[in-house]
Amino acid sequence: MNTTDWITDIALVLVVFRQLREGRLDLRSYLIPLGIVAFVGSHYLHTVPTAGNDLVLIGALVAAGAALGIAGGVYTRIRESGGHLLIKAGAVSAVLWVLGMGARMGFQVWVDHGGADNVARFSADHDITTGQAWVAAFVLMALTEVVTRLGTIFVRSRLAVRGQQQPAGARPAPLLDRAA
Template sequence: MTTTDYLISAALILLVIPQMRGGRLTPRTLLLPLVSVSAAAAHYLHSFPTEGHDVQLDLFGVTMGIVLGLASGLATRVSVTEDGAAYSKAGWLAALLWVLGMGARSAFVYWAEHSGAHSIAQFSRDNLITGTAAWTAALLLMAVTQVVCRLVVVRVRAYRLTSPLVTPAVA
């Protein structure tokens, strides 16, 4: 990993700080994680290999991103302020899930470039995964999916709390 790789990984992991501080849900709080993960994808993603079992690897990455994003979104507190604005604040579980997802990808890349290279190469050969481009695509799809799913869950929950069109269920 280069210094740039470490900085990008750290920036994605540190996106948890504004989530834990909490704040109003604004276009900025929507765009910051989307722009960050999109920039990382644009920097690293150069192709989507589809040979062998590369697509299955991508689907696994997407599935893991969905699981982490949904769980993180559900573990985020969403409320309404006195003036009717939506507010969100990530708790410890949401932060842990975020760091787990973002950090695991960085740890995997570090391991792949060091002591795990032989193991990953053997696993790739055994499972018809074509190489580093396939792993890169799967890991980036996981990151993008995690971010998008978390944002969707938080925004839908906020919409349900703030929309006059959504009426609370009568007990």
């Protein structure tokens, strides 16, 4: 791993720690993590291999990223105060985020320090055709985790806003309003 890899991986892990302290849910809450994963995607994701079982590997890690992202978004507290939405990552959300982002970093460190032969054997045994399949799988996992976490937070924030506008005891409005 080079310096850029370390800085990027650490920045992705630290994003959630910024939200351990309650703060306003605003455009920056979305743009900072999206900017980091956009950089990661453009820097590392050059191709998405489709031969052999490459897509199975990619699909499995993308699914894991989606599960971690949705769960992380669900375990992030969103509340209204003074006309603003406030967000705070809970302990479960932080652990899930670090688990997902840390797994990618840990895998790379392991491969760089003795695990490459094991990965090569696993890849050969399971018809994973290139190292780029692993890169694509982990990058897409991280991207999916970020996008699904932010998407979950966004939906929950919209529901919170709509819930504030309803009289006590009224049913919340549907997520998407239909035009008549």
